[in-house]
Amino acid sequence: TKADDDVTSSSGADNDSFLPDYGKTSVEVDKIRLQKKWRRKDLDGSSLVEQTLRELENDSEFQQVASKLEAIGQEGMSREERTKRRRALDALGVPSFGAYMVKNGCKDELTRSATPEVLQINIGLYCNQACAHCHVESSPMRKDEQMTADTAARCLELLRNTPSITTLDITGGAPELMSYFRYMVEVARAMRPNDLDIIDRCNLTVLQEPGQEDLVDFLKKHNVHVVASLPCYSAENVNTQRGGGVFERSIAALLALNEAGYGHEGSGLKLDLVYNPLGAFLPPPQAKLQAKYKEVLDENFGILFNELFTITNMPVKRFADFLYKRDELKDYMDLLVRNFNTDAAKNLMCRNTISVGFDGKMYDCDFNQQLGMAIGSKGIHDGSGLSVFDVDSLTDLQKYRIRVDNHCFGCTAGMGSS
Numbered sequence: 001t002k003a004d005d006d007v008t009s010s011s012g013a014d015n016d017s018f019l020p021d022y023g024k025t026s027v028e029v030d031k032i033r034l035q036k037k038w039r040r041k042d043l044d045g046s047s048l049v050e051q052t053l054r055e056l057e058n059d060s061e062f063q064q065v066a067s068k069l070e071a072i073g074q075e076g077m078s079r080e081e082r083t084k085r086r087r088a089l090d091a092l093g094v095p096s097f098g099a100y101m102v103k104n105g106c107k108d109e110l111t112r113s114a115t116p117e118v119l120q121i122n123i124g125l126y127c128n129q130a131c132a133h134c135h136v137e138s139s140p141m142r143k144d145e146q147m148t149a150d151t152a153a154r155c156l157e158l159l160r161n162t163p164s165i166t167t168l169d170i171t172g173g174a175p176e177l178m179s180y181f182r183y184m185v186e187v188a189r190a191m192r193p194n195d196l197d198i199i200d201r202c203n204l205t206v207l208q209e210p211g212q213e214d215l216v217d218f219l220k221k222h223n224v225h226v227v228a229s230l231p232c233y234s235a236e237n238v239n240t241q242r243g244g245g246v247f248e249r250s251i252a253a254l255l256a257l258n259e260a261g262y263g264h265e266g267s268g269l270k271l272d273l274v275y276n277p278l279g280a281f282l283p284p285p286q287a288k289l290q291a292k293y294k295e296v297l298d299e300n301f302g303i304l305f306n307e308l309f310t311i312t313n314m315p316v317k318r319f320a321d322f323l324y325k326r327d328e329l330k331d332y333m334d335l336l337v338r339n340f341n342t343d344a345a346k347n348l349m350c351r352n353t354i355s356v357g358f359d360g361k362m363y364d365c366d367f368n369q370q371l372g373m374a375i376g377s378k379g380i381h382d383g384s385g386l387s388v389f390d391v392d393s394l395t396d397l398q399k400y401r402i403r404v405d406n407h408c409f410g411c412t413a414g415m416g417s418s
Contacts, residue, residue, distance in 0.1 A: 283310035
């Protein structure tokens with residue numbers, strides 16, 4: 001340009017000192033992005049707990065549920081919830097889940113695979129968040145509901161005694177905040193250095209909690225597979241579902257994981273994301289949504305990840321209460337039934353998974369766990385059923401039938417919730 005020519009002619013050989021940054025901008029201008037500084041290292045060591053507690057204190061619906069829980073207990077709440085779902089299905093003329101499966105082309109109700117492959121352990125219900133969709137109803141108020149050292153050690157013994165297990169899936173709450181999370185990871189990795197996928201079900205914001213400043217390094221050292229919840233790529237939707245400021249903290253956490261090598265092709269450090277709908281609708285097709293997530297997160301924040309999993313919201317606990325209060329439970333159950341997928345039914349997690357609660361009780365899945373439907377029991381939340389101290393190997397559970405109920409339609413709708 002004329003300005004360029006003037007600068008060149010006036011400065012001559014001294015042009016570099018006259019315009020020290022001129023010429024440093026790449027000609028590949030399509031790759032230049034304007035970014036907010038999302039890494040936010042200033043958040044490290046700051047807690048969400050007090051904010052979450054204030055939000056719960058001002059949440060009238062949460063307070064109502066808490067009062068009801070105190071009055072009728074977990075058993076009463078689960079029975080009432082179950083009755084509401086059953087009434088909705090009765091109004092739709094839908095039979096029991098097991099009968100519906102057989103009627104719609106499944107050869108059996110549900111049978112286990114030859115050997116268990118996934119050991120999923122909920123090591124506690126304490127969490128720094130209190131998400132609207134949470135089927136385990138975690139929050140900072142559940143600090144005392146954590147796995148003991150004896151139970152954690154016994155879970156690891158069963159892992160050792162069951163070589164068919166290829167995945168150890170550690171969940172919560174925020175599992176990283178539990179007393180024996182790191183112990184379980186360290187022992188499991190030492191026990192199975194190369195052939196065990198250890199999953200950390202991470203809410204992302206836990207990475208910034210006090211005392212967790214070295215968490216990313218710990219996860220990387222033990223090659224832990226991070227499966228992180230991010231229900232949208234927009235701040236508004238994430239904060240609505242998960243609490244104020246959670247989106248910004250989640251983005252900062254994902255960038256920290258990327259810095260450590262997570263999500264990069266060939267690094268061996270897997271970072272997967274999980275999407276679940278904000279309301280009473282099915283998730284979009286997984287492949288298409290994954291492509292959109294990758295595009296938006298890379299373009300806006302420079303974030304990389306491996307895979308996105310879409311899951312259907314289960315009509316249990318907080319989400320069931322949300323649906324009932326909005327008079328949407330019947331419509332949602334109808335949606336699930338209309339979209340019954342026989343292929344999803346063939347691959348349900350209960351066929352190859354054993355789920356263990358923080359108290360050591362064993363279940364067919366983590367949804368049954370929250371509804372108190374233990375393996376070897378016919379009741380709910382009644383203290384019966386098998387615990388990790390009742391078996392020598394997880395293969396001992398193969399003779400027990402999988403327990404099903406009307407909430408199971410959530411796992412067979414669309415692409416399912418397993």
